Amino acid sequence: MSKELVFGHQKPDTDTIAAAMAYSYYQNQLGYETEAVALGEPNDETKYALKAFDLVAPRIITTAANEVAKVMLVDHNEPQQSVSDIDKVQVTHVIDHHRINGFNTAAPLYMNVRPYGCVSTVLYEMFMDKHIDIPANLAGMMLSAIISDTLLLKSPTTTDHDKEAVYALAKLAGVDYEEYGLEMLKAGTNLAAKSDNEIVDGDAKTFEMGDLTLRIGQVNTVDLNDVFARQADLEKAMQTLMDANGYDTFVLIVTNILNSDSDLLVLGKDTDKVAQAFGKELDANHRINLPGVVSRKKQVVPPLTEVLG
């Protein structure tokens, strides 16, 4: 059996890095030869988690076929989110928690996909099913992944499976998950080091709703003022992106991870309808406050689709 590479999606987040490390470890325990790699640098939050548990970031690759014939994917299945030459290697395993989109194979494979808040929760259950012990530092990394994806179990994407995994992994890692988790999330919100463009567009996605092309970005913070002190510059960056890419409307979700509230900053066409989707009116600063809203996928896109779609 020749070596296989294990990796997550491009622009890696904490879950994608942790899942590659955890699944590679799991496969090696079962007797396979695998190596966890990444498609980019870890972000600030992931670096904090790696340091906290004394782990080294996976090696970064840009292509796979020059090294191996077979690969294992974690935390993604869509080819455009994967390694650039994904069409030149055989995918033998997929562990994921996303929808299936554009993923086709020539041969049968091993695929474990579950609708949980975090793929590290799927992996935690796989370790349990096969009675494979999780080392303390790897447990800490998987814990970090679930905290990151579920915003400390507060996102509506959180399932009971995620909660059980967090409690068990925190025990294995020997940390208080709430205390550690908040510090880790804070480490990921170092906005001072980010450009205006990174803040408004770093995590943004495009949606077509009715006649409108919407761009919806999201940024986490521990203090909304850290973001809105720069509002004039952020608006300039949003306007430039709208002009350059033909977005009709730009929505920036600014999420306070301490109290799980968000402010939306809305520019462009039909901003009144955007506000109306949440039963609100825009204030003089082009903002609306949405208590309890943290998930773009579950709490922002659906009401917008309802009104605009």
Next chain:
Amino acid sequence: MSKELVFGHQKPDTDTIAAAMAYSYYQNQLGYETEAVALGEPNDETKYALKAFDLVAPRIITTAANEVAKVMLVDHNEPQQSVSDIDKVQVTHVIDHHRINGFNTAAPLYMNVRPYGCVSTVLYEMFMDKHIDIPANLAGMMLSAIISDTLLLKSPTTTDHDKEAVYALAKLAGVDYEEYGLEMLKAGTNLAAKSDNEIVDGDAKTFEMGDLTLRIGQVNTVDLNDVFARQADLEKAMQTLMDANGYDTFVLIVTNILNSDSDLLVLGKDTDKVAQAFGKELDANHRINLPGVVSRKKQVVPPLTEVLG
């Protein structure tokens, strides 16, 4: 939680029927409300298995959206092999052992795919992982499925997982798997009741190789003479299908399930190359004998692709 339907592919075989029954039972044990249904009548082999274990064939449906909003798929994922209105329902679960092809979802789902010889082996392991007891008659049906898909563990698609599942399920069902399995396979080879067209085309698939369009059918028997006594009529049926559908070459794999050998009957263009793919020459009856060959997917298509492709 509203009811969901569980079903396998069109033109159901023993594995697809058994898997729908087993997975529906499994989900109901976990507290879901599901019903196993089928997209067509059971074949002779499946009828034999159902009767042997005193089970009733699942209800047949032609559409799903008129009954339910959500469905669970077993033994297939490709939309064109599924229920006619698959695009109008949400797929929440997939249990399969085939390649992934054209399967896309709008939302995350539960998906367990493993490269085993039979999907009932995947299900057997799921029952074990969750410590759910398998009733004797359901175990018999799952055993029948694995025997059918692996031709009594002799097909090269057979994995160690399939073998372990067969030994365990035979114990649960209280049968000698070799004795029972042979009787069941024989029941599926009642060729006297089948038309020439059913024999040559009932299980046939089309393959593009190089400039050629090949049609490759397969039929199981306990005596090659049962098939070749009708060779002139079968050749007429093959020629008619070639003319009507533009197939360049027609290969009929006639498999003796007693000794795991096959004869290929080859008509059309480049028949010498087809024989050459197996290091043989066609005999005067347009046939070649291939000892130990039982799998179209693993033993017939690859060498043909090598020479023609």
